[in-house]
Amino acid sequence: MGIPHLLSTLEKLRRPASRSFSSDGGREQLPAAVIDGSALAHFIFNCCVKTFRDRTADVLAFDYAAYQRAVVRWLEDLEAGFTITHIFIDGHLPSYKTDTRTSRVQKAVTDLARLRTLSPAAIDLRKSPWTPTPPFLIAAFTDAVYCHERYRHVVRTVPGEADAFCAGAASEYQGGEAVIFTADSDLLVYPSKPHVRIAMLGDMAFEDAEDGRTVKVTLWTPAEIDALLGGDGNLLRFAWVLHHDSLRAAHITSTFPSAAASVVKERGKVLGGVLVPPVFQEQYTLPPRELYFSSTDDTPPVILDSRAAEVVYRSRSFSSLAHPRSKEADVTVYLPVLFEDVTKKSAWNVGLRVRKLAYSILFDNSTMLSEACRKAAGVTHRYINLSTTADAGKLADEVAAVPTLGDTRAVLVYVVSQVIIEHSQAGSPLEKTDILALLAAITHSPSLFEIPAIPTEEWTWPRVQLLAQVYAGLWSMYLLSVATTVTGNTDSELQQRLAAMPKMVEALNVRRFMAVYAIMPRVGKKARKRARKRVKTGEGDEGDDLGRVVGRLFREGDIQGVLEILGGQEGGSGDSADDGSGGEDEYMGMTVG
Known part of the structure; x- marks a missing residue:
């Protein structure tokens, strides 16, 4: 869940440090790189979009092989200054994401409908600022990493959101600095130790220098920011203030007029009185340590596609691994958004019988299961009668x-x-x-x-x-x-x-x-x-x-x-x-x- 204006507000308090890392820099040990793989997958795709010559053909006939080569090149470039220790892929999104997810699907369908109006015959993506995401993007990213000899041992499709697992793995790292690479500012809010840094993917660059390849990053230190706000978890309270509209008006404009060091202590006192609802606190709890370090027989193998992984982690055999645990007995499967004609029936009518069989293998017959997919220019929940094996x-x-x-x-x-x-x-x-x-x-x-x-x-x-x-x-x-x-x-x-x-x-x-x-x-x-x-x-x-x-x-x-x-x-x-x-x-x- 995004925190409005989090980075821009915190930047007034303490500007992040800009540093360069290189394997030739004389360091005995390179910092660890913990990567939010889901965020990186979309980041690299957006970089690829900037190079497209024929936007319509290059998006609709997306070259997955070229994309996978770009993924590997990015990871190899990162190794010039870091040791990659973890790459986590979203495998389960909690129930409090329901409204956000539905709105995202609806936005994609709305954009699709608008394009259908602007291009009623031949499709021309130049007529719309919207760029549809290839349906198997995460699967292509995960496959590229998993098939690589060096990286296959550090990638995991986790039973939760990748950012929580990144925060946990970085805090548990024992070899010095650990840098989390992400596109989500929420990573700053998770509990972290002094050696943990956050690097935004959009604020980094690979550069060539006389002594070799370097990685230039802008680093945030959550523990340091929390201390400036008075410590004792005040960064979480501060995030809640920014998140909640009514509190934002009351506290940000009046109590926090400037970022001068002289008022930091006073900020801490004010924040100490802010009560954070349990549902918000739960979003920033770390998963059990064994979930991101163990690979027991009880853990499913790497699942390439996040949506498929989510179905598995809601099933009777693997739901106990999910972080946080789902509070809903009913199961909703959010099908990937496809680039299709909104004036026709949903493309997901194809394969329905096959999916029913898959659900029947994973769930009890008593499970109330529905699929969220497009219907006309909206989103519908289609309830599924499970098949027999x-x-x-x-x-x-x-x-x-x-x-x-x-x-x-x-x-x-x-x-x-x-x-x-x-x-x-x-x-x-x-x-x-x-x-x-x-x-x-x-x-x-x-x-x-x-x-x-x-x-x-x-x-x-x-x-x-x-x-x-x-x-x-x-x-x-x-x-x-x-x-x-x-x-x-x-x-x-x-x-x-x-x-x-x-x-x-x-x-x-x-x-x-x-x-x-x-x-x-x-x-x-x-x-x-x-x-x-x-x-x-x-x-x-x-x-x-x-x-x-x-x-x-x-x-x-x-x-x-x-x-x-x-x-x-x-x-x-x-x-x-x-x-x-x-x-x-x-x-x-x-x-x-």
Whole structure:
């Protein structure tokens, strides 16, 4: 919870110190770096946004791989002056965040609706100052850290807000200075020892010097500020005064007119009489020490996505780890906000059955569980009737009916089939080009040409709605995978397929999806005929059975076959280029075309 004007007010009392750290500075031991990973993930994303050339394409087809490289570079640069000891990711947000979270979701939906009005046909993000957050940003950040040989041992998805765990780990550090890197001024309010410093991510820089790389930071010392305010926890009281509007008017303007040292003692006396409500105090209590230092068998493994982690830490098996404990018996799952068309039904209709199964594995049937997601231009809470675990076997059979056994992309093809069925049942079946684009998005066959730049006018709302539905299906499958991993309670065949599922950030190639729309008008009749023949005969590169998989999918799903999908395309530039050498190239190297 933010404290209004906290830093600007405290700066009048004591300006933070600006210091530079370097491994070549002659220090025997570098300070420890304790990082609020959730804050850093968004900070690096905002840095990436500043470098985007085509804002629409670079945001909607966000390059997760490039982002992950930027994350690793930032951590490596930080090591020039610090030893990274902890990276904490939010894994559970307490009940007192409910209003804040709902308002944030509503703001994102409102921004989405406003953009939909400003760009009714082709999407142009230049028409709005709002920059949507990629749906798997935290998962991409955590995965980049966890897959790194040096950093994987210091990252944890914690059963609470990352800032509380950062404050606790820094205070417990025994090797000298410990610096918490964050974007949240609330870190100053937590109890801390004299060796703890706070560095705001926006007030730091990496610099090159004659003696090597340096890290320049602006450091706040909470214990020192608390002492200037009279000690005895007066910094917490001061934060409450700033937070509470009625007290802010009474105390800030009259009692604290200046930051002169001569009145500091008097401030302490005034603050000593301020009563801080227990609910506010609870927000700034430190978690038990074992929660951020132990890695026992009772602790779930690293969960890449914060929203999935939150579901786990509300479950019957892991709720006892949550800090602070949830006071609500009912469970609300805040689904990631997707970039979608507000005039259509929520993309989260896709994957609902899969999520129900995941919830059933984690929660008792008596649990009142709801999902918070978009409905039109607002936010709704949809109550979920939990499935029975017997449905796991049925789902496994459905997934098994799509690809051949052992295909690592089985789950992806299943997700695409669910998107197609969703449109068919709604009475608005997908166009054949849309289906081919979806198949292209999940295909990792090598492209035989460079994917062209996608003109802005190609980014239409129906297309981003398709992408949002695939994202919803992927996240639902990931949640089910997490549920089966932490409990080991599901059909073994389904668990095998879920384990083989590609990572969320690698599963969907948005640029290939969009390229289909740019390429299809140029495809000649002979090229389409050869593509049909390849699918029919199951030809393709050795080891790539996607053609047979897709053919089976559409035939058994009673949806128009791939032959009709390719053969029914209208238009094109004629057959002058169809001399027997370029048909497959036109279809991006895919076995299906």
